[in-house]
Amino acid sequence: MSKKGKSSLGRALIRDRMHKGARPDSFRHTTELKDGYDWSTNMQSITEQNDLDEFLATAELAGADFTAEKLNIRVVTELKPTGVLSEAEKKAQNDLYQQHKDSIRVPRRPYWDARTTPEELAANERESFLAWRRELAELQETEGIHMTPYEKNLEFWRQLWRVVERSDIVVQIVDARNPNLFLCEDLFAYVRETSPHKKCLVLLNKADFLTESQRKSWSDYFKNRKDELKVVFFSALEEAAAKDDVEEVSESYRDDGLISGDFIRLSVEEYSSALWTKDQLVHLFRTWHTGTKYKAGSTTVGLCGYPNVGKSSTINAITQCKKVSVSSTPGKTKHFQTIILCEDLILCDCPGLVFPNFVSSKAEMVINGILSIDQLRDHVPPVSLVLSQIPRHILEETYGICIPHPPEGEDPDRPPTSAELLNAYSYNRGFMTSSGQPDNPRGARYILKDYVNGKLKYCIAPPGIDQDEYHKYPPPKRSTPSATIPVHVRMTKERVLGTEDIDHEFFKDQIVKVGFKGRHLVKSGLTASGASIVGDKKHHKGKKREKLRRLHQHKDA
Incomplete structure (x- = not known):
């Protein structure tokens, strides 16, 4: 290829990048919104940092000049408990966690309005995020509480803030095998602080791993809670396995008569341990909340949760086609994405976030x-x-x-x-x-x-x-x-038994046959070592001796 041909590809990519604003809105990704942020920043999830990296990242976030002081840093690491804890240790941890349950919070987005410039908002967000990290660090150091290595990249929390602000219904997806580990109760508190008209739902995905009685136990547990969270049991794997035609699924969204209203229109106090289908779930989204300022006459449903709980799989199961990529590796989704399911329903997939929570190890x-x-x-x-x-x-x-x-x-x-x-x-x-x-x-x-x-x-x-x-x-x-x-x-x-004894035990039951050779009675069979015998002698030696005797007789004659 000529040199000119090599450079033409680079120029085409540059032109496309410089003029991407001229593309129609239908081709734009959510990250291309002109909201004052540089969405091209590195979206690398940061959940674990050593003490030195955490110090340097915190100093950089605060905008402090630490060049002259970093040579005097002394990093002290503590051994954290790993493996299996005893029952006494588990009880002591649970008592400590219940005492500081209200101290574990998600970061709040600072107040802003139309007069706030993007630079001012970005600075306020960094300051608020830094104060939040300091509070959690102080809680860990003074009380000895062990927490999840929560997300430390501010860009991921900005994604969550925008999903919450855009959504009319915020769905927190958790793994049904261990719901309390994945459930962030303070997230729903933040949703209600944003707007009292927003609805909150807990979707227990992978519920096919649970039996009917196990789902009933969790249903009763959430029913008896003071906040009375609305919960549904769902299995994205089973729904994805169903081979329904895409056109028939789309028609079922428009025809309310295909869905039993007595079953799906559950009040806040009513709970069911049955597995919900995708049609029932979509019907709930359409009828539970209507209207939003983001798009008139439509309902936006935001899906949030930990990595690898099945947010992207749930969207693909509902749409019956691959709208978002799925991976077992945590952190596959980097930016929140909007999917128009039908005329009056929009799904918003948020990147997986590790929320601060209590954990044993x-x-x-x-x-x-x-x-x-x-x-x-x-x-x-x-x-x-x-x-x-x-x-x-x-x-x-x-x-x-x-x-x-x-x-x-x-x-x-x-x-x-x-x-x-x-x-x-x-x-x-x-x-x-x-x-x-x-x-x-x-x-x-x-x-x-x-x-x-x-x-x-x-x-x-x-x-x-x-x-x-x-x-x-x-x-x-x-x-x-x-x-x-x-x-x-x-x-x-x-x-103790030994090889010879094993051979003896194996060959002792061999059948020994008896027959006649001429006028002599002979025994034939196998010795313990497996060699054949004729009479009282091993027959291969007897044949050789008989041959030599006859040969000597012939010479003497």
Whole structure:
């Protein structure tokens, strides 16, 4: 290709970038709105920072000159609890969390009006965001509270602020297997502060993992709350699997007669544990709130929540086509997007945000899909947490492996260790390192992803419900030797028995046949070593001696 041909592509891209304002509005993305912000900034989610990076980022956010002071910085790190906590530690943490429950808040957007310039608004937002981070840091340091590594990039919170301001109905999507971990109650408080006319809804996605009785328990729990949050149970996976025609789905949105009004028009006090369909969900959005200043006669529904709870999957299930990209990696959606579902309904997908919340350890966030498994550095704590929830026989039946039992002197009922599980799993799958050892980090990633995807299912009970009664596992299907005889007993038995005894035990039941050769009675069969015999001698030696005897007789003659 000529030099001129190489440069023409670059010029075309530059012209397109310089004249993109001339494109019609239908081709514009939400991030191209002229609201005074530079949406081309780096939208990289920041949930975890070491102490030095956090200090430098905070100083930069405050606009302070820290060049002369950074040489005098002394960074002190504290060890945080990882893995499985004891019952006493869990109770102490829960008491502490209940005491400071109202202190965990989401950042508020400062007041602004038409007279506020974009520069003033940006400065006020940075100042408010910095004050919010300082409050949470002080709470962690003084009270010793462990929190989720919440989102520390201001651009992501700006996305949330705009979604809340534009939406008539704010839907917070949570994972039905552990709703309280994903539910941010202060987000709904912020929505009501923005406007008392906005509606709030909790959508428990992935509810197909729950049984009818489990959904009933959570339905009763939300019904008995003081705030009486409206909740629905939904499964984006089941709805996406339904192969409905797109035109028929669009017609069902316009025809209210296709949907049972007695079922879908639920008041705030009424709760149902049944799985809602996409048609029922759309009907609720259309009839619950009408009219908005964003677009006259239409209702805007904003979908918010943690990463990997299924916001994008819910939109694709409702529209029955791929409107937004879906990924199991947290943080796939970078900017909020608007999807016009029909004439009077607009969906707004907000990027996944890690809200500040109480958490026992980082491992809890890993197994719930909040933090990326592929970027995990220490696999032992999350795998140990999975082993504390999933029984031994479920893991053995799911993966077809035999996990070693505790050695003599240890508690025979204790759960397996991460090394015991991962060694058995990695050997079985052929995950080996170059030195011939099992590749446990690789095996851990597969097991943790199976837990997040629901292959290893564990559902958390609502407060006040016994966990053992809420989630019951089926008994073992069969009792195998590996499940009844400990490894050290089996190895000792094999060493005592020996190879010769095993051969003797195997060949002792061989049938010995009796027959006649001429006038002599001979026995034929197998020796313990497997050689054939004729009479009292091994017949291959007898034939050789008989041949030599006849040869000598012929020479003498």
